Amino acid sequence: MIHIALHVIVPLVVAVAIDRRGWRTTFVVLVGTMIVDADHLLADPIYDPARCSIGFHPLHTHPAIVSYVSLLAGGLYVARISKSAQTKQLARWGWLVALGLLIHMALDALDCVV
Numbered sequence: 478m479i480h481i482a483l484h485v486i487v488p489l490v491v492a493v494a495i496d497r498r499g500w501r502t503t504f505v506v507l508v509g510t511m512i513v514d515a516d517h518l519l520a521d522p523i524y525d526p527a528r529c530s531i532g533f534h535p536l537h538t539h540p541a542i543v544s545y546v547s548l549l550a551g552g553l554y555v556a557r558i559s560k561s562a563q564t565k566q567l568a569r570w571g572w573l574v575a576l577g578l579l580i581h582m583a584l585d586a587l588d589c590v591v
Contacts, residue, residue: 483584484511488577503573510577513537529589531582542582549575 488507496503516534517523530537552572559565 480584480588483587484508484581487580487584491576491580506570506573507577507580510574510581513578513581530585531589537582537585542579545575545578545582548572549579 485508489504492500492504492507513536516536517530520528520534531542532538535541549572552568552570552575556565556568556572559568
């Protein structure tokens with residue numbers, strides 16, 4: 478139960494920390510990335526409290542995590558160099574999604590060491 482609560486509390490704290498004025502939208506994006514847990518539906522059993530998600534579920538594998546890091550770095554880079562407001566906004570959405578996915582992976586990784 479604490480694990481599930483952390484998947485809401487940590488994104489909330491991060492959203493407020495990085496976007497004090499627009500934290501609600503940022504929070505929704507970060508929490509929305511929790512849909513990544515849909516890959517648990519491919520496992521049998523779907524939920525196993527003793528199982529480490531990292532490296533087991535398709536969207537929780539190391540190659541997937543590397544792609545999330547790449548999306549974060551790319552989004553931050555494009556947001557910084559772009560002159561277009563529309564491109565900056567799209568890049569922001571990209572790195573926010575990546576940040577949410579990486580927060581999720583970090584929280585799931587905690588289950589692997591505890």
